[in-house]
Structure formats: C-alpha cells, structure tokens
Amino acid sequence: MKYIQEKHPLAIRWFHWINFPVLALMIWSGLWIYWANDVYRLGWGRTTLLxxxxxxxxxxxxxDHKLAQGMSWHFVLMWVFALNGLLYVAYTLLSGEWRYLLPNRHSFREAWQVVLHDLRLRKEPLPPRKFNGAQQLAYTGVVLMGAGSLLTGLAIFRPTQFPWLTTALGGYEWARIEHFALTIGYVLFFLMHVTQVVRAGWNNFRAMVAGFEVVEAPTPPTPEKTSSPSATI
Incomplete structure (x- = not known):
C-alpha cells in the first residue's frame, strides 16, 4: 500500500528553484568576465598541462569581448543570489528546518556510509531520514560557499571600497583565485547533485517540485498461527 508523505515545504522549493538558474547565469556571465584575463592553468613555468x-x-x-556586459549581469544577479541566500538561511532558522540540514557529530561517519552505498560496497539500506549525513554536509557546504563567493566577489570587484576585505582574503590575486575555485566547486556540486537526483529517481525529483513523495507503507508482520490443543471429552 502506498501513501503520500510531505517532504519539502513550499519556501524551500522556491529558494531551490530560484537559486539554480541564478547561479548558473552567474557562472555564465562570470566566464565573460574571465575571458578578459584568462590566466589560470595547470602546469609549471612555461609548461601547460591544462x-x-x-x-x-x-x-x-x-x-569574447563581453567584459562590460558580463560585469553588468554578474553584479545584478549577485543581488538576487545574495537576497535569495539570506532569505533561505533566515527561513531555515525561523522554521526549524536547520535541524534537518545542519551536520552533527554523526554526519561524517554517515556520509562515508552513503559513499559506500552509492559505490555498491554497502548492502544494507541507509536509515530513512529527510537528509542523510552526506546531504547535510553538501547543503551546508554550499551555503558557506555562497557566503565565500559574495565576500571574494566584493573583494575583487570593489578592492578600493573594501580594502580590509581584500587584505583579509590574502590580497587581490588570492581573492580572485578563491573566487575561481569556488566557481569550480559549484560546477562539481551541480554535476554530483544532478547525478544523485537521476539515481534517486522520479519520486525524489517530484518531492522538490510538488513537495511530497509517494512512500510504500511497511507491510505489517503476519501473525504466527498457533495450534490450540484439542479439547477432550
């Protein structure tokens, strides 16, 4: 027997679906900016591996040649990204959703079990929870990455207005490297997240769209038949 179980509140779904395209467009406009000073590579000296x-x-x-356009889009989208992130954090604090999302002392151990399960090295099913340890670490990490992107972005976009911030992040060049590294982190998270959604199936995706998932009710145990002694006359 199947029944409907609520999973994600409407506010969480809105924050999720606003953040996804905004962050994707920020990365895209960031590439327009990066073209003007494309310096990062993997290698040493004059040798470039990648x-x-x-x-x-x-x-x-x-x-190419879209630096001004990229900066305009990037700066406008930054406000949407920041506001959406602040509202998300405020909602999780006020609603109590943070209790499901914030990692605890068991999260790292459970995250390792999730990795083993995904690699099919663990046969036992994971404990039924709204968010497992790996998800807690990933979603909390993304929130921290968002804060890091805003701070490093301000440090490289307005170094004269926020010299203390640029200095605290190691200077302009280090702040730019950190901003670039965070962007790579978002792309890796996107790939991992989409892969996990595909693996989890339609029911999990529907929960983030409609807010509920269809759950199979546990089958009640069959009572054992007991033989009663025959009555004698």
Missing amino acids: KFFPQSFYDAFHM
Whole structure:
C-alpha cells in the first residue's frame, strides 16, 4: 500500500528553484568576465598541462569581448543570489528546518556510509531520514560557499571600497583565485547533485517540485498461527 508523505515545504522549493538558474547565469556571465584575463592553468613555468578554457571554447559560445556586459549581469544577479541566500538561511532558522540540514557529530561517519552505498560496497539500506549525513554536509557546504563567493566577489570587484576585505582574503590575486575555485566547486556540486537526483529517481525529483513523495507503507508482520490443543471429552 502506498501513501503520500510531505517532504519539502513550499519556501524551500522556491529558494531551490530560484537559486539554480541564478547561479548558473552567474557562472555564465562570470566566464565573460574571465575571458578578459584568462590566466589560470595547470602546469609549471612555461609548461601547460591544462588550460581551463581554450580560445576555441570562447569562439564556439561567442563569449569574447563581453567584459562590460558580463560585469553588468554578474553584479545584478549577485543581488538576487545574495537576497535569495539570506532569505533561505533566515527561513531555515525561523522554521526549524536547520535541524534537518545542519551536520552533527554523526554526519561524517554517515556520509562515508552513503559513499559506500552509492559505490555498491554497502548492502544494507541507509536509515530513512529527510537528509542523510552526506546531504547535510553538501547543503551546508554550499551555503558557506555562497557566503565565500559574495565576500571574494566584493573583494575583487570593489578592492578600493573594501580594502580590509581584500587584505583579509590574502590580497587581490588570492581573492580572485578563491573566487575561481569556488566557481569550480559549484560546477562539481551541480554535476554530483544532478547525478544523485537521476539515481534517486522520479519520486525524489517530484518531492522538490510538488513537495511530497509517494512512500510504500511497511507491510505489517503476519501473525504466527498457533495450534490450540484439542479439547477432550
């Protein structure tokens, strides 16, 4: 027997679906900005093992010579991203949702069990919870990454207005590296998140769209038949 179980409140779903396209567009507009000073690579000296974005990438997506446009879009979307993040944090605190999301002392151990389960090295099912240890660490980490992106972004966009912030982050060059590293972190999180959603199936995706999931009710145990002694006359 199946029944409907509420999972995600409406506010959480709105914050999620607003944040996803806004962050994606921020990354896209950030690439327009990065084109103007494309310096990061993997290698040493004059030897380059990997250049993150070759010129052919910019040419294929027509991303060159859009620095001013990219900065305009990036700055506008930053306000939407920041406001959405602040409202999300405020809602989780006021509603008590933070109790499900905030990692506890068991989260790291449980996250390792989730990894083993996903690699099919753990056969036992994971304990039924709204968010497991891996999700708690990932979702809390993304919130911290969002705060880091805002701070590093301000440090490199307004270094003269916020010199103390730029200095605290290690200077302009370090703040830019940190901002770039956080962007790579978002992309990796996106890939991991979408992969996990596909693996979990439609029921999990529906929970983030409609707020509920269909759950199979546990089958009650069958009572054992007991033989009663035959009556004698």
